[in-house]
Amino acid sequence: DAKTTQPNSMESNEEEPVHLPCNHSTISGTDYIHWYRQLPSQGPEYVIHGLTSNVNNRMASLAIAEDRKSSTLILHRATLRDAAVYYCILRDGSGGSNYKLTFGKGTLLTVNP
Amino acid sequence: AAGVIQSPRHLIKEKRETATLKCYPIPRHDTVYWYQQGPGQDPQFLISFYEKMQSDKGSIPDRFSAQQFSDYHSELNMSSLELGDSALYFCASSSLLALTSTQYFGPGTRLTVL
Numbered sequence: 067d068a069k070t071t072q073p074n075s076m077e078s079n080e081e082e083p084v085h086l087p088c089n090h091s092t093i094s095g096t097d098y099i100h101w102y103r104q105l106p107s108q109g110p111e112y113v114i115h116g117l118t119s120n121v122n123n124r125m126a127s128l129a130i131a132e133d134r135k136s137s138t139l140i141l142h143r144a145t146l147r148d149a150a151v152y153y154c155i156l157r158d159g160s161g162g163s164n165y166k167l168t169f170g171k172g173t174l175l176t177v178n179p
Numbered sequence: 180a181a182g183v184i185q186s187p188r189h190l191i192k193e194k195r196e197t198a199t200l201k202c203y204p205i206p207r208h209d210t211v212y213w214y215q216q217g218p219g220q221d222p223q224f225l226i227s228f229y230e231k232m233q234s235d236k237g238s239i240p241d242r243f244s245a246q247q248f249s250d251y252h253s254e255l256n257m258s259s260l261e262l263g264d265s266a267l268y269f270c271a272s273s274s275l276l277a278l279t280s281t282q283y284f285g286p287g288t289r290l291t292v293l
Contacts, residue, residue, distance in 0.1 A: 100281075109183075109269045109284030110222060153221070157280075165273065165280040166212060166235050169221040 070154045075174040078144045086139040086173055088154030093134050098159045101128065101139050102167070103150040110153065110169075113139065117159070149177045181205055183272050183285035191291045192260050200255040200288045204272030210234070211253040212282060213245060216267040228253060229275060260292045 071089040078084040090099065101113040114121055114128045116137070121128040127140040141148055153172035157165060184203040192198050204211050210229045214222040224237035228247035239245075242260075247253045257264060267289050271282040 102282075104222075109271070109287050110282075111284065112281045115281070151221075165210070165275075165282070166224040166227055166237065167214075167222075167271075167282060168224065169214075171221060 070156060070170050072152070072154055072171065072173045074171065075176065077176045077178065078141075079178050080146060081143050084141040084144045084148070084175065084177075086141075086152050086154075086175065087136065088138070089136045090154070090156055091135045093156055094158070096159050097156040099128065099130060099134075099137050100155045100157050100167070101126070101152060102155060102169075103148075103152045104172075105147075105150045110167075113152070115157075144175075144177045146177050146179060149175055151175070183270055183283055185268075185270050185285040185288050187288060188286065189289050189291075191293065193293055194260055194262065196260050196292075198257045198260060198290060200257070200268050200270075200290070202253045202255070202270030202272075202285060204251050204253070204270075205283055208272035208274045208283075209251065210273045210275055210280065211247055211251070212271040212273070213239075213253070213255050214269040214271065214284075216269065216287075217263075218266070220266075222269060225255070257290075262292050265290060265292045 100115040102110040104110045116128045129138045151172040212227040213225040216222045225239040227235045231247045245255045267287045269287045271284045273280040
C-alpha cells in the first residue's frame with residue numbers, strides 16, 4: 067500500500083478553520099484518498115474521499131493537489147466535537163474485494179475553546 | 180439509520196481462555212472487516228470477508244479465526260489468549276456495490292486479558 071505522511075499533532079481554536087495536510091508522493095493512478103477520524107473511545111468514522119477533484123460534503127472539504135502527491139482536509143469551523151485523530155489513507159480503487167484500510171500515524175487534532 | 184453492532188462491548192478473560200466476538204453489519208452490506216487497536220496504537224487490519232468468503236488477511240495470529248455466516252454476521256474466535264491480546268477490536272462493514280466501499284465501523288469490543 068502506498069504510504070502517507072501526516073503531522074503528529076495540530077491545534078486549533080473553536081470556530082476557526084483547520085487545514086490538515088497529508089503527503090502521499092507514491093500515490094498511484096487508481097488510489098483514492100480517504101480520510102477517517104477517530105474520536106476518543108469510538109470506532110473510526112468516515113469523513114470524506116476523493117480521486118482527483120476537490121470534494122465537499124457536510125463534514126469537510128478535501129483539496130487535492132494537481133499532481134495528487136498531497137491533499138488537505140479542511141474543517142471550515144472547528145468545534146470541540148472535531149477533536150480526534152485524523153487519518154489520511156490511500157485505497158486502491160481498481161476493483162476487487164480487498165478494500166482493507168491501512169492506518170498510519172494520523173494527526174491528533176486538539177480544539178481549544 | 181442502522182449501524183454496525185458489536186457484542187459484547189466489554190469482555191474480560193484469563194490467559195489461555197477463549198473469546199468470541201460478534202459483529203452484525205449494516206443491512207445489505209456484503210463485506211466485513213476486523214481491526215485490532217492496542218493501547219496507544221493505530222487500528223491494524225486483521226481479516227475481511229466478502230459474501231461469506233475470506234477476502235483478505237492481515238496480521239492475524241494463528242490462534243485467531245473468523246468466519247462470516249449466511250446472514251452476513253461475523254464472529255472472531257480467539258483461543259489461548261495472551262496478555263498482549265488486550266485491545267479494542269473493531270468490526271467494519273461495507274457494500275462492494277458502492278463505488279468506493281466506504282467502511283462503517285462499530286463501537287468496538289474492549290477485550291481485557293488478565
